[in-house]
Amino acid sequence: MTAREDEIRSKFRHEARSLLNHVVGFGDLLSGDADVASSDASRSMFAEISKAATALRQPVLEFLASILDGSEPSGVLRTQVYDHIYDLVSLVQAARRSMPPNETALADIHKVHEAANALVELFEGTTLFSRTSLTEAAMALHEVKSPERKQISGRILVVDDDAFNREILARHLERQGHVVCQASNGREAFSILSEAPFDIVVLDVMMPGMNGFQFLEAIREDSRLHDLSTIVVSSLEDTASMARCIELGAEDYLPRDFDPIILKARIGSLLEKKAYKRQNDEALRRLVETQARLASELRDAAAYVRSLLPKRLRWRGIAADWEFIPSLSLGGDCFYYHRLDENRLALYLIDVSGHGIQAALLSATIMNMLRGLSLGGVDYASPASVLSRLNRSFRIEDQNNMFFTIWYGVYDVSSRLLKFSSAGSPPAILVGPDGTVSELVGDGPVIGVDEKAVFGEFDEAIDSGSNLYLFSDGLFEVRSKSGVMLPWNDFVALLESHHKECTEAPECISPIKRIVDAVRGLSAKSLFDDDVSIVEFAFSG
Numbered sequence: 001m002t003a004r005e006d007e008i009r010s011k012f013r014h015e016a017r018s019l020l021n022h023v024v025g026f027g028d029l030l031s032g033d034a035d036v037a038s039s040d041a042s043r044s045m046f047a048e049i050s051k052a053a054t055a056l057r058q059p060v061l062e063f064l065a066s067i068l069d070g071s072e073p074s075g076v077l078r079t080q081v082y083d084h085i086y087d088l089v090s091l092v093q094a095a096r097r098s099m100p101p102n103e104t105a106l107a108d109i110h111k112v113h114e115a116a117n118a119l120v121e122l123f124e125g126t127t128l129f130s131r132t133s134l135t136e137a138a139m140a141l142h143e144v145k146s147p148e149r150k151q152i153s154g155r156i157l158v159v160d161d162d163a164f165n166r167e168i169l170a171r172h173l174e175r176q177g178h179v180v181c182q183a184s185n186g187r188e189a190f191s192i193l194s195e196a197p198f199d200i201v202v203l204d205v206m207m208p209g210m211n212g213f214q215f216l217e218a219i220r221e222d223s224r225l226h227d228l229s230t231i232v233v234s235s236l237e238d239t240a241s242m243a244r245c246i247e248l249g250a251e252d253y254l255p256r257d258f259d260p261i262i263l264k265a266r267i268g269s270l271l272e273k274k275a276y277k278r279q280n281d282e283a284l285r286r287l288v289e290t291q292a293r294l295a296s297e298l299r300d301a302a303a304y305v306r307s308l309l310p311k312r313l314r315w316r317g318i319a320a321d322w323e324f325i326p327s328l329s330l331g332g333d334c335f336y337y338h339r340l341d342e343n344r345l346a347l348y349l350i351d352v353s354g355h356g357i358q359a360a361l362l363s364a365t366i367m368n369m370l371r372g373l374s375l376g377g378v379d380y381a382s383p384a385s386v387l388s389r390l391n392r393s394f395r396i397e398d399q400n401n402m403f404f405t406i407w408y409g410v411y412d413v414s415s416r417l418l419k420f421s422s423a424g425s426p427p428a429i430l431v432g433p434d435g436t437v438s439e440l441v442g443d444g445p446v447i448g449v450d451e452k453a454v455f456g457e458f459d460e461a462i463d464s465g466s467n468l469y470l471f472s473d474g475l476f477e478v479r480s481k482s483g484v485m486l487p488w489n490d491f492v493a494l495l496e497s498h499h500k501e502c503t504e505a506p507e508c509i510s511p512i513k514r515i516v517d518a519v520r521g522l523s524a525k526s527l528f529d530d531d532v533s534i535v536e537f538a539f540s541g
Helices: 003-036 040-068 075-098 106-124 163-175 186-193 212-221 239-247 260-308 357-371 383-393 488-504 512-522
Strands: 155-159 179-183 200-203 229-234 252-255 313-315 318-325 332-339 344-352 404-412 417-423 428-431 437-440 458-461 466-471 532-539
Touching: 003 040, 003 106, 003 163, 040 075, 040 106, 075 106, 155 163, 155 186, 163 179, 179 186, 186 212, 200 212, 200 260, 212 229, 212 239, 229 239, 229 260, 239 252, 252 260, 260 332, 260 357, 318 332, 318 512, 332 357, 332 532, 344 357, 344 466, 344 532, 357 404, 383 404, 383 417, 417 437, 428 488, 437 458, 437 488, 466 488, 488 512, 512 532
Parallel strands: 155 179, 155 200, 200 229, 229 252
Antiparallel strands: 313 318, 318 532, 332 344, 344 404, 404 417, 417 458, 428 437, 428 466, 466 532
């Protein structure tokens, strides 16, 4: 077969299928018009025309296949085709004569008549190339009953240079509940897309001006249309054209003579995906808003906790400095110091289990009770008494399973004696004037777990020139760059080293920032996972 012969057969196939699709498509539309016809006679006539149009499909396709194979259609097949066509034409002519002049379906009847006559002329060989623009795209459309499912309506733009194809497709889609607009070429389609949003474009490939390939390329380059889905329907059956459309972003590529249920299913599937994506986007938007609100609340809570922390202290030979670094999720750290009388200073650090606003508020509540001396039935000058009362007042089952640790001490300026008790907290570190390091360890369990727990009370003499460090476990429970937790002994050595360096540097007021920075430098993360609190008391009196 020569290239010219192949071109002729291709054009013939396009033209024949297009006319057949017009006959079947408009005939099928009449079945829908039958539901609103003005009389029983009209309804019966529409149904007969629709039935005859549908019956024409299979013999015409067989007739067409014979011609394209290069063989002469059998006499039986030829007779069958012409009988079907003439039966249809007779029904149409009868309908046109008997229909009331105001019957809305007359236009569809006329279009069926035109397409059927053109099909006869095509097969007779009289109009094969008489049309200046052969139909390159057509579609067989008919309503197909599908399983019951929820219908999702969408906005669909049909782009095709064939007016019959556009109208058939548009009217069927409208009957399915979609909002449909039409464009005769790519440029007109872009103009429509710039004015209103659409969910799906049903696109022809072979069009004058901007063809389907160029249209797909333009969509891909326009960021405003990234959510637009495209289904290509074309008579081009070569795999290269199909692959190119898919590569350019088309969701699917359907031939002209596909089963209409396929297009309906594709559109339904795309609309479902879009609805699901919109739901996900909305859920994500709400999640982002919630996270932003939570982050704001956490910042407010951290600011509230910070506002409760004490001012730097200078009192009777005691100087106090501190550093507080709330984690991203905010923990339950709190610390405070205040005078009990003219000679005694209470000092304590609290760490509530867990993270978040609930832990922070519980921590702040405990601190406010201690600094306000509002915890009844307790001797605030006795650390063991304070911890025992807290343990009875804040039982874990009453605090949403939260517990806390606390190191509590009372320093007497007149006797230079420090009394302390601890409930599950890290030991305080005391560095003497000669650099000797001591760990002030308590023996009590965490607060709230055992109501009958007993808390020991210990005494420690404080020499002039000594420094006491209180800190939460968030400062030293970090994972190093090598992947292992920082050993306690290494942390104590680090603290001792920076304390010594600070005492030897006249410009160094307090080593606590150096200690925090040194631990951060060893950590595998730039931010601490937990709140970090460290308080230094320098005794010079």
